[in-house]
Amino acid sequence: MRLVVARCSVDYSGRLDAHLPLATRLLMVKTDGTVLIHADVGSKALNWMSPPCTLREEAERWTVTNKTGEQLVITIDEIVSDAYADLGIEPGLVKDGVEAHLQVLLAEHCESIGAGLRLVQREFPTDIGPVDLLCRDESGRTVAVEIKRRGEIDGVEQLTRYVERLDRDPMLRPVRGVLAAQEIKPQARVLASSRGIECVVIDYDELRGIDPVVPRLF
Amino acid sequence: MRLVVARCSVDYSGRLDAHLPLATRLLMVKTDGTVLIHADVGSKALNWMSPPCTLREEAERWTVTNKTGEQLVITIDEIVSDAYADLGIEPGLVKDGVEAHLQVLLAEHCESIGAGLRLVQREFPTDIGPVDLLCRDESGRTVAVEIKRRGEIDGVEQLTRYVERLDRDPMLRPVRGVLAAQEIKPQARVLASSRGIECVVIDYDELRGIDPVVPRLF
DNA sequence: TTGTTGATTTCGCAA
DNA sequence: TTGCGAAGTCAACAA
Numbered sequence: 001m002r003l004v005v006a007r008c009s010v011d012y013s014g015r016l017d018a019h020l021p022l023a024t025r026l027l028m029v030k031t032d033g034t035v036l037i038h039a040d041v042g043s044k045a046l047n048w049m050s051p052p053c054t055l056r057e058e059a060e061r062w063t064v065t066n067k068t069g070e071q072l073v074i075t076i077d078e079i080v081s082d083a084y085a086d087l088g089i090e091p092g093l094v095k096d097g098v099e100a101h102l103q104v105l106l107a108e109h110c111e112s113i114g115a116g117l118r119l120v121q122r123e124f125p126t127d128i129g130p131v132d133l134l135c136r137d138e139s140g141r142t143v144a145v146e147i148k149r150r151g152e153i154d155g156v157e158q159l160t161r162y163v164e165r166l167d168r169d170p171m172l173r174p175v176r177g178v179l180a181a182q183e184i185k186p187q188a189r190v191l192a193s194s195r196g197i198e199c200v201v202i203d204y205d206e207l208r209g210i211d212p213v214v215p216r217l218f
Numbered sequence: 219m220r221l222v223v224a225r226c227s228v229d230y231s232g233r234l235d236a237h238l239p240l241a242t243r244l245l246m247v248k249t250d251g252t253v254l255i256h257a258d259v260g261s262k263a264l265n266w267m268s269p270p271c272t273l274r275e276e277a278e279r280w281t282v283t284n285k286t287g288e289q290l291v292i293t294i295d296e297i298v299s300d301a302y303a304d305l306g307i308e309p310g311l312v313k314d315g316v317e318a319h320l321q322v323l324l325a326e327h328c329e330s331i332g333a334g335l336r337l338v339q340r341e342f343p344t345d346i347g348p349v350d351l352l353c354r355d356e357s358g359r360t361v362a363v364e365i366k367r368r369g370e371i372d373g374v375e376q377l378t379r380y381v382e383r384l385d386r387d388p389m390l391r392p393v394r395g396v397l398a399a400q401e402i403k404p405q406a407r408v409l410a411s412s413r414g415i416e417c418v419v420i421d422y423d424e425l426r427g428i429d430p431v432v433p434r435l436f
Numbered sequence: 437t438t439g440t441t442g443a444t445t446t447c448g449c450a451a
Numbered sequence: 452t453t454g455c456g457a458a459g460t461c462a463a464c465a466a
Contacts (some may be wrong), residue, residue, distance in 0.1 A: 017313070022309075023306065026246075078421075087244065368445085
């Protein structure tokens, strides 16, 4: 990785056009071709080019291009420092607690979504995409469950489409919908209510505690 | 800005849990508190903490926390280098070609959306949010236009809600919907069709060429 | 402070 | 390769 601190101006032309006036910034050039331009504030780079891309370095003009024709032109006014660091390989990030884990746990413990719920199938296919969980309740009625980490309006819309679709199948009808999430936004709750969709808040830690089918990753 | 290259392992606990095994990485500490951890590949940081947050630095343990209780713990095994650079203030990024520009241009040139279309109002308010453009067609029928850079399912859902809402107003009824975007995804097209919503693809460069009402920014 | 929406979103997975 | 959905999405802006 090469770390250059330089006074520079930048022009990006691609999906949109963007321009950075002359100022001192950090230019990060990675081994895979990635170029990132950072200011001393903010968690996001001001400008960047994602790999695969190539850097052509001239005297005071760096040009980074990718095969889709996007271009990043860095005009160097003054190099403040220029350092190289050998970082070696990256073992990679391990994550725990994403939507996929929640789905696995809820499939194993349907009763956390509603008393007496039994799993029919995970990722039940419909012609507009798979429903997260298809279940039956105590009375044998079909229940379509949409799982989200955070329940928002989009999730309610998505579930509405699934329920509408499944409800056309005489073998499944009548179908009710349940939105299960670790957190449900007020607006989503209102919309769900008006659509006859039930909202259930899931406690991930509690759920993981019931039965450690999926051991902690670290 | 402080740039530290170090062999370290990292644990994040907050919206999820994440772990980085021991390896050499770049630690970027910005003046506003931002901490970013970069490997030598990829355009995204492996781990980070966004401001406002505070860094507590102990011998071999850096702890970054924010007020919502998220925590980033960096365990330092070995410091390879530690440098400081004064970047000064950032004048900021100037952009051209985002959705807002598209809306301005289309408001000026409704005929690009459909022959004979006349603008009634931009950002026409409804009780569920503003419609991008409200127009009338040649026959005097109300047309609600939703503008997106990329037309996807969300945009169709959004427009559907607006049309449904506007259609309740006797002064506007009957209302038809048009999704105008530089690019429209197949699934969005299918859903739009089933909802009776028209899709129009807009050429931004051509549109800007018609009449340079909005001069180029740089 | 909360909510909504756009983004050069990025990223991963599956068809 | 393309399409689609999740993300610690982030960040700007309005209420």
